[in-house]
Amino acid sequence: MRAITAFRTARMTPSLRAALGFVVATAVAGAARRARALSPSGAVAAVLVGTAAVAAGWDWGALLIAFFVASSLLSRVRRGEKAAAAGAIAAKGDERDAVQVLANGALFALAALGYACAPGAAWQAMGGGALAAATADTWSTEIGLLAPRPPRSIVTLRPVPPGTSGGVTALGLLGGVLGASFIQIVAVLCHWPLGAAVAVVVGGVAGTLADSLFGALAQQRRWCDGCGAATERAVHACGQPTRIVGGIPWLDNDGVNALATLAGALAAASLVGRL
Ligand SMILES: [Zn+2]
16 A cells, blocks of 8 residues: 555656556557457557656546547447448448547647646646547547437538538537546546636537538548448448549548547637636
8 A cells, every 4th residue: 555655646757657658558559459449550559649648647648548448438339220320431440540549649649748848737728628529529429320310410400321520419419518528527536727627628529519510511522433322431331442522632530530639629728727
């Protein structure tokens, strides 16, 4: 017991924490790899993000693990139904690759490195806001796919097929707010300043709304000529290459996710000092 207390209260340098964080992150990413939640490249990216997080502090590491575990578990809830609802449209499977991990985690990792160098509430709001945006987006997608009615475009309000970028449901929006609140609760439990924690939830909700808007207005749209169907895949489920029929050609779903975490980080950081 005394040893644990000593470990907790010991003032570790960021570089020592980074070394320990590397060990912990490698273990967690290895377990996630075995559970098929991460691809090999995704596991490498997760180790980088995890190491940066723990360099900032164990609280940052706890936030990252909370995000990852909750999102992975949520994606396994009623998986069959969700795959049936979105399988025709979604770009990628369950294993997250490096691009997906970094689209969700790169800004959080950069804010963690900033905090490790010069601790301050602005870095916490920025990193927490980015992570809350990624969480809100994941939760709104996972929970929204269970909605009984098809989503509606956030822009035109017309019904769109489940899984369509920019499509929202009331259940999905609620899921996004719950996801952002979950990160805020973990931040409060980690004794983050209340202002930063409140900024985090605002950033999360702003990020998920930005995700839907960018998804509806800017994301590339693909079409499979063979099936006559919209998709996010470069190669359709039927095996035929798809073509881009609208949106910004280079802006795919991962790019939209990265922009959403940026919106979440900026929204949260802009509130620091005003709460
Ligand atoms: Zn097809």
